[in-house]
Amino acid sequence: MPPSICALCTANRAVILRPKNHQKLCKPCFLITFEDEIHETITSNNLFRRGERVAIGASGGKDSTVLASVMKTLNDRHDYGLDLVLLSIDEGIKGYRDDSLDTVRQNARDYEMPLMILGYDELYGWTMDQVVEQVGKKGNCTYCGVFRRQALDRGAARLGVQHVVTGHNADDMAETVMMNLLRGDLARLSRTTSIITSTPSAAPEAKAATTEGGLPSITTIKRSKPLKYAYEKEIVLYAHHKSLLYFSTECIYSPEAFRGSARALIKNLERIRPSSIVDVIKSGEDMARLVPGNEDACANDCATNASATAAEDEVQGCGSAGGKSSESMAKMEARLRENAKAEENGLETEITSVTVEMNSLKLPNGKNKASRASDSQPRRKKKVTQQVMGTCERCGYLSSQSICKACVLLEGLNKSRPKAEIGIS
Amino acid sequence: MEGAPAVRQTATGQNEANRVCVRCKEAESVTTIRSEPLCKECFKKYIHTKVVKRMETFRVRNVPSDGQRRLLLPLSLGISSLTLLHVLHLHLARQKNRTGQTGFDLIVLWIDLSHSGTQSRDPLLDAAKRMFPQHTFISSSITDVWTSVLSSLYSQDTQLGHDGNLPSLPEFLSSLPSATSRADVSEHFKKRLVVNIAKHNNCEAVLWGHTATRLAEQTLAETAKGRGFSLSGQISDGDSALGIPFYYPLRDLFRKELVAHAELVEGQLCVFLGPNDKKQAVSTRDSSIDALMTSYIDSVERGYPSIVANVVRTAGEKLTKRPPQSSNVCAICLLPYHDDLEPTGQSNGNTSQFQLCYGCRQSVPQGCLTGLFEKPSISDKR
Numbered sequence: 001m002p003p004s005i006c007a008l009c010t011a012n013r014a015v016i017l018r019p020k021n022h023q024k025l026c027k028p029c030f031l032i033t034f035e036d037e038i039h040e041t042i043t044s045n046n047l048f049r050r051g052e053r054v055a056i057g058a059s060g061g062k063d064s065t066v067l068a069s070v071m072k073t074l075n076d077r078h079d080y081g082l083d084l085v086l087l088s089i090d091e092g093i094k095g096y097r098d099d100s101l102d103t104v105r106q107n108a109r110d111y112e113m114p115l116m117i118l119g120y121d122e123l124y125g126w127t128m129d130q131v132v133e134q135v136g137k138k139g140n141c142t143y144c145g146v147f148r149r150q151a152l153d154r155g156a157a158r159l160g161v162q163h164v165v166t167g168h169n170a171d172d173m174a175e176t177v178m179m180n181l182l183r184g185d186l187a188r189l190s191r192t193t194s195i196i197t198s199t200p201s202a203a204p205e206a207k208a209a210t211t212e213g214g215l216p217s218i219t220t221i222k223r224s225k226p227l228k229y230a231y232e233k234e235i236v237l238y239a240h241h242k243s244l245l246y247f248s249t250e251c252i253y254s255p256e257a258f259r260g261s262a263r264a265l266i267k268n269l270e271r272i273r274p275s276s277i278v279d280v281i282k283s284g285e286d287m288a289r290l291v292p293g294n295e296d297a298c299a300n301d302c303a304t305n306a307s308a309t310a311a312e313d314e315v316q317g318c319g320s321a322g323g324k325s326s327e328s329m330a331k332m333e334a335r336l337r338e339n340a341k342a343e344e345n346g347l348e349t350e351i352t353s354v355t356v357e358m359n360s361l362k363l364p365n366g367k368n369k370a371s372r373a374s375d376s377q378p379r380r381k382k383k384v385t386q387q388v389m390g391t392c393e394r395c396g397y398l399s400s401q402s403i404c405k406a407c408v409l410l411e412g413l414n415k416s417r418p419k420a421e422i423g424i425s
Numbered sequence: 426m427e428g429a430p431a432v433r434q435t436a437t438g439q440n441e442a443n444r445v446c447v448r449c450k451e452a453e454s455v456t457t458i459r460s461e462p463l464c465k466e467c468f469k470k471y472i473h474t475k476v477v478k479r480m481e482t483f484r485v486r487n488v489p490s491d492g493q494r495r496l497l498l499p500l501s502l503g504i505s506s507l508t509l510l511h512v513l514h515l516h517l518a519r520q521k522n523r524t525g526q527t528g529f530d531l532i533v534l535w536i537d538l539s540h541s542g543t544q545s546r547d548p549l550l551d552a553a554k555r556m557f558p559q560h561t562f563i564s565s566s567i568t569d570v571w572t573s574v575l576s577s578l579y580s581q582d583t584q585l586g587h588d589g590n591l592p593s594l595p596e597f598l599s600s601l602p603s604a605t606s607r608a609d610v611s612e613h614f615k616k617r618l619v620v621n622i623a624k625h626n627n628c629e630a631v632l633w634g635h636t637a638t639r640l641a642e643q644t645l646a647e648t649a650k651g652r653g654f655s656l657s658g659q660i661s662d663g664d665s666a667l668g669i670p671f672y673y674p675l676r677d678l679f680r681k682e683l684v685a686h687a688e689l690v691e692g693q694l695c696v697f698l699g700p701n702d703k704k705q706a707v708s709t710r711d712s713s714i715d716a717l718m719t720s721y722i723d724s725v726e727r728g729y730p731s732i733v734a735n736v737v738r739t740a741g742e743k744l745t746k747r748p749p750q751s752s753n754v755c756a757i758c759l760l761p762y763h764d765d766l767e768p769t770g771q772s773n774g775n776t777s778q779f780q781l782c783y784g785c786r787q788s789v790p791q792g793c794l795t796g797l798f799e800k801p802s803i804s805d806k807r
């Protein structure tokens with residue numbers, strides 16, 4: 001068998017079979033193609049402004065390591081004029097971040113970027129270890145999910161940075177589209193498919209320390225995903241051929257059933273037809289525009305205004321979150337069944353609704369908050385319209401409730417630790 | 426073994442322990458449907474009600490004064506389309522009985538998929554005709570659609586050669602790169618042919634035999650193949666993206682419920698049960714996206730049927746249909762589409778000289794079309 005020749009330069013020997021389209025490429029051609037495609041994503045979506053300060057959410061894992069490397073390369077090559085910093089979050093789980101933070105420190109030296117590591121203790125007043133000690137092993141996943149979702153934005157606000165880029169890749173995006181379709185959650189589907197999302201978040205008053213007690217001012221933290229169309233397999237190949245150092249962070253919590261199911265499905269799809277990862281994303285983007293209320297939004301380029309959107313919805317591998325998003329398949333099945341029965345019984349509904357009301361009268365003393373309320377009223381007509389997003393009264397973070405999930409969780413934690421005067425900053 | 430009145434293990438997988446039917450509270454239940462034990466009569470009523478509820482548009486009092494409404498029912502000869510025909514047949518008989526007339530006439534269409542050109546005979550078709558002699562049966566061959574596809578392609582590119590050396594449908598299909606592409610294109614060709622025939626025969630709408638199960642499969646498969654833009658236009662009731670209304674009267678029923686209905690209530694329909702209707706899980710190393718989605722939905726439906734039903738509701742009822750005016754029409758699947766930017770990095774020669782939607786561009790690479798048409802145009806130049 002004669003060695004195959006690179007399909008692009010037709011000179012070198014091909015050593016890479018591109019996962020995305022099965023093209024045979026030499027190493028230099030693969031690396032440059034990979035980078036060019038990300039450059040194209042960045043320019044066609046106008047992700048950055050010249051002179052912008054951009055924080056790269058860095059976990060030490062393959063996605064964020066490759067993101068940092070490519071951002072550095074492209075910033076130099078195409079003269080984006082960006083001021084890049086690495087931002088890492090330390091959840092405060094003893095031993096868990098040691099190796100990955102070492103990796104990030106090494107990346108910072110390699111790419112000559114400043115690094116900022118912020119701990120949950122600084123951001124929330126609690127480390128995950130302390131949370132686990134307080135609430136036990138069972139419930140901590142909720143905290144981890146909610147805290148993690150906000151951590152990068154809060155951290156960026158601390159740094160005075162208004163734009164955070166994350167390492168979400170094409171596989172993550174496709175998975176999210178399928179998952180939200182399975183969940184029947186079109187609002188979330190349309191929010192999460194856009195490449196840019198923005199979150200009003202807490203930022204420190206210019207120089208004033210955050211401890212002053214007054215409400216922090218609200219700025220808008222922009223989030224974007226330059227690797228949105230980059231295949232996970234190609235990210236791994238890129239890291240390998242560039243000899244990038246990364247730490248394989250497996251999320252210590254297994255994904256909940258919806259995400260796990262969607263993930264397996266995407267893997268099978270990729271095996272059958274490699275382009276289907278991008279095809280699913282394309283479908284998701286198109287569907288987003290068919291969600292009532294979004295019809296007028298144009299495609300990618302003005303996604304910012306199309307999405308009164310929430311980094312609240314973003315999932316970083318560990319899928320659990322508070323509220324409806326963490327509803328298990330079994331729970332959702334039960335809720336849908338109850339709805340169907342209610343609908344079918346038509347007349348009976350009116351009679352049973354009396355008992356429902358009586359039941360819900362007994363509830364309020366427990367002040368179990370919004371998630372309970374919606375669970376216990378399956379008969380309420382579901383609105384297709386978008387959730388109304390406001391900001392949290394306490395911290396200014398984007399939230400559909402008057403107080404955001406993190407603040408609700410913190411309130412609970414702080415109550416059980418009465419001596420603690422650490423609020424949220 | 427099956428078919429005896431005291432079937433214990435039904436297709437729904439439940440064990441019946443002589444429980445009393447929850448609806449009539451008299452007869453012994455024969456199966457459990459959505460966690461309710463039902464007797465034979467109430468199960469039958471359940472199936473019929475679900476179907477008839479979706480046929481409201483076609484009630485007797487909606488019949489126009491100037492003539493009868495005609496609806497096309499494509500028959501795949503599988504259990505779903507046969508059950509639909511069976512239920513509608515009884516529904517029409519009841520209408521006639523009650524009012525002396527019917528709300529519509531049924532035209533039953535069978536499509537020969539064998540590419541042979543010579544009208545092959547399917548013994549199941551004969552069985553269906555014997556079972557429902559009152560209805561008009563017409564048939565067509567999938568090869569008939571090819572002429573219309575070719576003319577769509579020609580109308581877009583007059584440079585194409587015309588010397589009688591035209592590729593045949595089987596040639597075209599075998600030039601496609603994968604089983605997924607072939608299954609995808611065949612599926613859309615079938616749909617296209619049905620729409621053509623419906624319009625030709627002055628049918629007002631098409632009644633599809635898709636169950637909730639099938640619609641969920643199709644929803645996920647079209648999403649995976651990049652046709653998310655067309656979901657509601659393909660699977661909702663009423664106006665479709667293809668210029669004729671579609672109705673899916675079985676949309677509230679699962680495939681396994683139809684299987685149980687044939688086995689427990691309407692034994693004569695059992696001849697139309699296919700090998701895949703009885704055993705669960707079709708995981709034979711799925712070769713195409715459509716096959717993958719069939720086994721995926723099968724596995725989800727076993728544990729979470731309402732989630733499957735909800736997927737269909739979401740895609741079919743909660744998404745807006747795109748206004749058709751600002752659209753191109755795809756030369757392969759006939760779906761109207763917007764010519765958007767490609768997602769980054771999908772650079773496999775997608776600047777087609779033909780107007781194809783995103784999904785068809787994935788299934789039918791540019792080379793497949795030009796390759797087929799090159800031969801004649803080269804001979805033109807000589």
Ligand SMILES: [Zn+2]
Pocket residue numbers: 006007008009010011012025026027028029030
């Ligand atoms: Zn090369």
Ligand SMILES: [Zn+2]
Pocket residue numbers: 392393394395396397403404405406407408
């Ligand atoms: Zn808050």
Ligand SMILES: [Zn+2]
Pocket residue numbers: 446447448449450451452463464465466467468
């Ligand atoms: Zn009964």
Ligand SMILES: [Zn+2]
Pocket residue numbers: 755756757758759760781782783784785786
């Ligand atoms: Zn098409």
